[in-house]
Amino acid sequence: MDRINPATGEQLDPVETEDEADVERAVERASEVYPEWSGRRMEERQKLLARAGDVLRENKQEYAELMTREMGKPISGALSEVEKCAWACDHYAEKAGEYLADEHIGTEPHADAFVSYEPLGPVLAVMPWNYPFWQVFRFAAPTLTAGNTGLLKHASNVPGCAQAIEEVFREAGYPEGAFQSLIVGSDLVEQVVEDDRVRAVTLTGSEGAGRAVGATAGEQLKPSVLELGGSDPFVVLEDADVEAAAAVGARARTLNSGQSCIAAKRFIAVEEVYDEFLDAFVSEMEALTVGDPMEEETDIGPQAREDLMADLHEQVEDTLSDGAELRTGGEPLDRDGFFYPPTVLTDVPRDATMSCEEVFGPAAAVYEVPDEETAVDLANDSTYGLGGSVWTEDLDRGARVARRIESGCVFVNELTKSDPRIPFGGVKDSGYGRELGEFGIKAFVNEKTVWVQSAADQDV
Known part of the structure; x- marks a missing residue:
């Protein structure tokens, strides 16, 4: 992928593009590691996420300068963006277990009914260039900690950021395949969404891209979250x-x-x-x-x-x-x-x-x-x-x-902003679904009802 520094118009070193075979291997890895990853104790997943936050802070200057070179973000904003990503990691490292704890519901005297929040599998994220780290981490922090695996198709002008984000999770100790970046063009997105092994999709981007991805997900009966444009x-x-x-x-x-x-x-x-x-x-x-x-x-x-x-x-x-x-x-x-x-x-x-x-x-x-x-x-x-x-x-x-x-x-009396603690998303042509907070971590889980009846109280 060709890259241009928007502050100077000069070419940056290109990043090698992956092909369909690379995508196939990535999807297969995400599928293969999912049973082991989802089977880990919540506390272990939270600990790894906290470590990801540490990795972000340890390399804050490097990641900020990468964003500035690739898409022109003022360096002060880029540094703040890395810190915000680390904050999201901190938040879900602390709160994920609470958010996804079984929810018991009163029904009958001799039955225990509860909702179990269980992961779905590999989830594809199609993300934009404007907040190249934050957009990804507000997806990845809750989604991975819920027990899903993640596949990232990032914008074509920030491939270096995509690679760096994958490295954050690798350095934090996540298993191979738990989070992967697909360095591909938009032409391969549809086939990834259609893949039976991919169980859900989220997109942040334009209204047109959202309609295309949402339509494909709907045809496959897969849940989707769309965060689109705004005015x-x-x-x-x-x-x-x-x-x-x-x-x-x-x-x-x-x-x-x-x-x-x-x-x-x-x-x-x-x-x-x-x-x-x-x-x-x-x-x-x-x-x-x-x-x-x-x-x-x-x-x-x-x-x-x-x-x-x-x-x-x-x-x-x-x-x-x-x-x-x-x-x-x-x-x-x-x-x-x-x-x-x-x-x-x-x-x-x-x-x-x-x-x-x-x-x-x-x-x-x-x-x-x-x-x-x-x-x-x-x-x-x-x-x-x-x-x-x-x-x-x-x-x-x-x-x-x-x-x-x-x-x-x-x-x-405040500007509009996103915050790891509160839900974020739109209505009308701005999309549907919510990211962040408790709502965000529940976007890609199976809200399974479990009813446990005492055998002594069965009607025969």
């Missing part, structure tokens, strides 16, 4: 702390150089505070540092690929053609690499490109609305439903508004 609303009500909302909003739009499914993308402010919010928000966006992602002071690095930068610019230009007004940014930077500046558009029509499509880069659409009711209506006027953010000094009001927003998660 998250960021609602600023008239009683909000406007300065805080603007500062956090700029960060929420530009985390990972704007390349995040849960980034705030549509900023909706009621008219009483619209001008104040817009001025503060534009100032915050313009104050961000665009530059070399290897430098600690850099806030925004390059877009991950040249074609992605071109797509982003086309969305901005289309939205301006639809009648929006440009407040800052709006043109690719004239320098080596694939850099796009923080960009803010206002007066964006509801049917404009940036209103209807996911915008994967540091470009924000800002809307003025008369009141809370209109803000909620606009927030829900999207085919997506991944996350959202509401800003108000009245916390009860914030909770009420949050309940009305059609998404998988809503944060009040």
Whole structure:
């Protein structure tokens, strides 16, 4: 696989691609090791996961620099990403046994009925490039600890990250075949999903990829979890702390150089505070540092690929053609690499490109609305439903508004984020199923009912 450093446009050393025979061997290994791996005591699997967290921390700088070279993530964010992966390992190393303990249910006086949470087998994960370690570990940490084996088909521009993640589990002491990376193109995904030995699939990626993988999994009657795109609303009500909302909003739009499914993308402010919010928000966006992602002071690095930068610019230009007004940014930077500046558009029509499509880069659409009711209506006027953010000094009001927003998660006075302790996922075209927390570790288990009846109380 060819790799390009998006900060310089220079070629990195290519990574050798695997073929169908390699995939067959990997699937067979995952299937063969599954009975032994799933038969291990939960405590042993938890201990190995804790060790994986240690390996991540011991090699944090190396993994962070690898992410930055392959997809341009600012180094500070890359270091934080490795730490977050280790946190996920810590969390499930502590909580997996509790999450998957037998759940006893009262039924009849002389019967013991309980739910046993048992693994399924090999699980395929199709993962994106934007958070190349975190996306994988939020799948792998719970799924492997539940007793499944894992197969990773990572994005083609981060094959080095895929290999490094496999090495993390190997170095932690996992058995050969418990977790494997398939260095293959997307053309082989369908046949892996169709393989009888693969028992479930999860995908984080585009809506189109999710529909394709979900359809194949459905035809095979296999469970799937899909975490797809988002166009998250960021609602600023008239009683909000406007300065805080603007500062956090700029960060929420530009985390990972704007390349995040849960980034705030549509900023909706009621008219009483619209001008104040817009001025503060534009100032915050313009104050961000665009530059070399290897430098600690850099806030925004390059877009991950040249074609992605071109797509982003086309969305901005289309939205301006639809009648929006440009407040800052709006043109690719004239320098080596694939850099796009923080960009803010206002007066964006509801049917404009940036209103209807996911915008994967540091470009924000800002809307003025008369009141809370209109803000909620606009927030829900999207085919997506991944996350959202509401800003108000009245916390009860914030909770009420949050309940009305059609998404998988809503944060009040905070940016949308994923956390190992709480479930994460979307509704509508943002997908289905949940990752993380107790819900995540139960995504790929058999919730088996066991009924134990006292023989003395049998009806004859």
